[in-house]
Amino acid sequence: MKRSGISPRWHTAFEPLRRRIVVIALVLLLLVAGAIVAVLIRYNNRPQGELDTNLKGISYGSVATDTTAAARPKKRKGRYHLVDDKRCWLNFGGDPQRSLSRPNIDIGKPLRHFWVTGLGSYIEYPPAYCDGILYINTFGGRTVALNSHNGHRIWQHFGGRKPSTPAIAGTRLIVTSTDGTVTAYNRFTGRRLWQLRIAAKVESSPVAIGRVVYFGATDGRVFAVYVRTGRIRWAYDTGGRINSSPSISGNRLFITTYAGSIFCLRVGDGHKIWSNYLKRDALRYDSFYASPSTDGHRLFTISRSGKIYALLTSNGHVIWTAHVGGYGYTTPAIARGRVFIGGFDGILRAFRPSNGKVIWQRYVGGRILGGAFVAGNLVFFSTLERKTYALRTSDGKVVWKLNIGKYSPGIVTERHYFFTLNGIVMAWHGRRSPQILALRRAKRLHAAQKSAKRRVTTAPKG
Secondary structure (H helix, E strand, C coil), X not given: CCCCCCCHHHHHHHHHHHHHHHHHHHHXXXXXXXXXXXXXXXXXXXXXXXXXXXXXXEEECCCCCCCCCCCCCCCCCCCCCCCCCCCCECCCCCCCCCCCEECCCCCCCEEEEEEEEECCCCCCCCCEEECCEEEEECCCCEEEEEECCCXXXXXXXXXXXXXXXXXXXXXXXXXXXXXXXXXXEECCCCCEEEEEEECCXXXXXXXEECCEEEEECCCCEEEEEECCCCCEXXXXXXXXXXXXXXXXXXXXXXXXXXXXXXXXXECCCCCEEEEEECECCCCCECCCCCCXXXXXXXXXXXXXXXXXXXXXXXXXXXXXXXXXXXXXXXXXXEECCEEEEECCCCEEEEECCCCCCEEEEEECCCCCCCCCEEECCEEEEECCCCCEEEEECCCCCEEEEECCCCCCCEXXXXXXXXXXXXXXXXXEEECCCHHHHHHHHHHHHXXXXXXXXXXXXXXXXX
């Protein structure tokens, strides 16, 4: 009788396959072990950052003597007196804190546009504004100065791609570019005054305070540069790629990096006050494209993974976190006791700054890439699906919609909205803009005068 079971020849036949499986398993174990070691090495060897005293890869262009720096464009005399909006929007965010808000300017819902200008390339970041002139960068490499009353071009320059907002510094305009240049122009005439060249892309939107302008570069350095000459005051190497823009509150500068770090530097000399590396999960660090914004006490930002962080500006401690669905690239807007943040899940959320509680959220069905901005009691934002919305800040109700969008919607002044959507610049009156209210008063007065005249002419003669 034959014994049941597998014969020795079957064992022999399967031996090569078994050896192959063992080898594959060992290789997989080695790969997993190597990945764990790599993560541990990265964890233990995070770049801590340091002041850069060598300034490698820096070159300077000539500095021009600007004899027309104080010149202002002449106002045309005529029947109608054109009034410039007095409050300036000097940089991305409208202020050094990057708050993206003007809660005290309430001109109501957009009523109608009065000029439209196309710039031939999409505009990723909103314009800067002062003295009746809008300054806009395009991804196609153009920097344009437009007359805010009619959209006519005052001057323009071409160069590398510019996914950023220019910064106004007195009579100068500071422009960054992905070709590694940082250029100062006379903002009234467009004359080039100086140019600094860095061996890295500069996507960061600059911010100027007093005599110094601040920005980051993709080589991980933050620069403080003198506005008048373009000479570097100090540079700090964070060790992580920087695509974001610095925000400043008091004597503190805050910057986020692709390495998952947030640095707080002293404005005067670049000394590090604190840094914090933030983790996406147990093994991975987060990564930041969005710029931070601050209310002075807290710092808010969102990572590319969609995780929101609120930190204390004093020491960098995380006080709360939250999430959006999908990716996160929007710089938070801060106003009216709320922090407004959008995500690729098509939802704009209003958080309570102190604890991260969601006050309201509104789904619009499009990916939100650019930061929102607040005007009075309205918050505006755009989607990649080319829609722009205005929501009520109190409850998130949609009160206005425009069928054009992409990317950050624009800015507000005390008389106008200026939208930069999908390569088009649009100037709008608000329902309560001073000039609209004046026009309505004039019409009512005219109607009252006509009515009084009719009463006089039709009254019976005594």
